[in-house]
Amino acid sequence: MIFEKTKLKGAYIITLEKRKDERGFFARSFCRREFEQHGLNVNIAQCNLSFSKKTGTLRGMHYQNKPYQETKLLSCIRGAIYDVIIDIRPDSPTYKKWFGLELRADDYKMIYIPEGFAHGFQTLGDDTTVYYMVSEFYAPEYERGVRWDDPTFGIVWPYAVPTVISERDKSYEDFGK
Numbered sequence: 001m002i003f004e005k006t007k008l009k010g011a012y013i014i015t016l017e018k019r020k021d022e023r024g025f026f027a028r029s030f031c032r033r034e035f036e037q038h039g040l041n042v043n044i045a046q047c048n049l050s051f052s053k054k055t056g057t058l059r060g061m062h063y064q065n066k067p068y069q070e071t072k073l074l075s076c077i078r079g080a081i082y083d084v085i086i087d088i089r090p091d092s093p094t095y096k097k098w099f100g101l102e103l104r105a106d107d108y109k110m111i112y113i114p115e116g117f118a119h120g121f122q123t124l125g126d127d128t129t130v131y132y133m134v135s136e137f138y139a140p141e142y143e144r145g146v147r148w149d150d151p152t153f154g155i156v157w158p159y160a161v162p163t164v165i166s167e168r169d170k171s172y173e174d175f176g177k
Contacts, residue, residue, distance in 0.1 A: 010114035041071040050130040056163030060120010068142040069115035071135035076103040079128030081121040089116035147172040
């Protein structure tokens with residue numbers, strides 16, 4: 001695996017190193033030893049799939065508060081997404097900054113999202129599936145979110161108006177309130 005730092009402290013783009021032969025290829029998508037060598041959280045409490053039917057579907061921006069803050073390792077396994085993370089750690093040098101990147105099923109890239117980040121994505125095609133490993137169990141009473149179009153962050157999405165978005169994701173208050 002190739003670990004590439006993003007502009008946000010502690011977040012990484014991870015590209016799989018493929019070993020090819022006449023059958024196709026083999027690649028590791030997780031290795032505790034390699035993650036530990038980069039100082040990354042290796043605890044995995046659960047794995048999740050998210051399927052979206054329509055292009056332009058927006059999910060986010062979600063996070064969990066202490067003591068159930070989540071680290072996520074996410075990849076797109078069908079279709080494509082524009083994935084966005086926001087550093088919401090007040091003591092971080094990249095506080096309130098966001099980072100976005102396209103993840104495609106055929107690029108074999110993942111994003112490592114540390115604790116203290118809000119996360120969301122917008123689908124770039126129909127019938128898109130996202131797979132992610134999470135370091136903590138889902139704790140609904142600690143679940144929070146920031147609005148996808150909160151002016152505090154100024155995120156530029158591929159589709160300025162989502163095709164599909166949940167009422168909950170539309171109704172989060174501005175981050176500063």
